[in-house]
Amino acid sequence: MKGMLSPSLMCADPLNLQADIEKLDALGVEYIHLDFMDNKFVPNLTLDTTLVKAVKGVLKNMKRDIHIMAFEPEQFFDRMEIGSGDIVSVHYEACDNLREVLGEIRSRGASPFVAISPDTKPEVITDYLDYIDGVVVMTVYPGFAGRPIVEGSFEKLSAVRKLIDDSGRDIILEVDGHVSWDLCQKMRQCGADLFVAGSSSIYGKGLKLEDSVPKMMELIK
Numbered sequence: 001m002k003g004m005l006s007p008s009l010m011c012a013d014p015l016n017l018q019a020d021i022e023k024l025d026a027l028g029v030e031y032i033h034l035d036f037m038d039n040k041f042v043p044n045l046t047l048d049t050t051l052v053k054a055v056k057g058v059l060k061n062m063k064r065d066i067h068i069m070a071f072e073p074e075q076f077f078d079r080m081e082i083g084s085g086d087i088v089s090v091h092y093e094a095c096d097n098l099r100e101v102l103g104e105i106r107s108r109g110a111s112p113f114v115a116i117s118p119d120t121k122p123e124v125i126t127d128y129l130d131y132i133d134g135v136v137v138m139t140v141y142p143g144f145a146g147r148p149i150v151e152g153s154f155e156k157l158s159a160v161r162k163l164i165d166d167s168g169r170d171i172i173l174e175v176d177g178h179v180s181w182d183l184c185q186k187m188r189q190c191g192a193d194l195f196v197a198g199s200s201s202i203y204g205k206g207l208k209l210e211d212s213v214p215k216m217m218e219l220i221k
Ligand code: DX5
Pocket: 008, 010, 011, 033, 035, 067, 140, 141, 142, 143, 144, 145, 146, 147, 176, 177, 178, 179, 196, 197, 198, 199, 200, 201
């Protein structure tokens, strides 16, 4: 599967979000990464449900890649207008009823992904491989941009890649957190397909999307 980009909108200028979304769409980016946080599962609040819903109305070709860092994520699906074409990632650590939540995402026509935080073992996804279209490996502790990569992240990416390949199912491996200029190709070699690009790459200080996005696309293709 070719490498795909999912720029993290929480890293964009909050006063110029629509301009960035339109620019990214025009640059041929496949997904826009929308981080939703409840200030309980992670100690932060970022994009709210109103914004996640509003993004839907301005996308031309790009699709929503919604990363819900919240307990009981299903309570937000209506307000986000989850539907066909969306990736919806929910955290293994945040759901008591993960299989039902994944089924609810699927029933709305969206693609269910399970996200695992750095301290969660890759093997936990084994029970869910028949119910997901993707796995998000968090390579930083979730909740904030600009965090350092967690020790052992590359081995974890390779381990999840092997679990996916052994399952014989067509499952996307997404990497989220510190996807930097110097580490993204190693992440690709470990088997990542979808790259969340934030402050460590395309949204780095002083960079212009029209320059940084094509450069990142080239590195992860
Ligand atoms: C962190 C978020 C990521 C993050 C990526 O919880 O999920 O989207 O913002 O950005 P950097 O490159 O700063 O890690």
